[in-house]
Amino acid sequence: MARVLIVDDSPTEMYKLTSMLEKHGHQVLKAENGADGVALARDQKPDAVLMDIVMPGLNGFQATRQLTKDAETSHIPVIIITTKDQETDKVWGTRQGARDYLTKPVEEETLIKTLNSVLAG
Numbered sequence: 001m002a003r004v005l006i007v008d009d010s011p012t013e014m015y016k017l018t019s020m021l022e023k024h025g026h027q028v029l030k031a032e033n034g035a036d037g038v039a040l041a042r043d044q045k046p047d048a049v050l051m052d053i054v055m056p057g058l059n060g061f062q063a064t065r066q067l068t069k070d071a072e073t074s075h076i077p078v079i080i081i082t083t084k085d086q087e088t089d090k091v092w093g094t095r096q097g098a099r100d101y102l103t104k105p106v107e108e109e110t111l112i113k114t115l116n117s118v119l120a121g
Contacts, residue, residue: 001025002047002119007037007063008081009055013104017050017081020108026115034058038066041073048118051098053082053089061096068097077118081106 004026006017018028029046031037035058041049049067053060060080067073077099082089085103093101099118102110 001027002115003027003029003044004115005029005031005037005041005044005046005049007031007034007049007055007060008052009033010052013052013081017106017111020106020111021115023108024112034060034063038063038073041067041076042070045073046076048115049076049078050115051078051080053080053084053093061092064093064096064098079114079118081111 004021006014006028008014009032014030021028029040029044031040033055051060051064064078067076067078079100079102080093080098081102081104083104090101100114102114
């Protein structure tokens with residue numbers, strides 16, 4: 001199955017997302033902030049990234065932009081998963097290069113369906 005990097009500063013969200021992914025056979029990599037997430041993505045080249053927005057330091061929009069504009073990581077699909085549910089946030093996330101945008105709390109079925117969709121291209 002896929003190697004998925006979760007970038008989220010919430011231990012609760014990290015646990016929930018990890019449980020859902022591992023239940024479906026995916027391998028999980030973890031980063032607690034945007035800067036670590038970008039570094040880990042460059043080093044490990046995961047199959048996909050689940051990106052929170054509101055984090056200390058480098059936020060999810062900035063980290064997504066760095067990943068999608070870098071030739072080394074631009075092929076890795078980023079799915080934003082956040083509590084920010086305004087239409088302007090969704091538009092901005094897409095402009096940063098995110099392939100999809102989900103709002104928390106995410107249902108397991110929705111997460112897996114979205115992940116499968118971006119992995120299929």
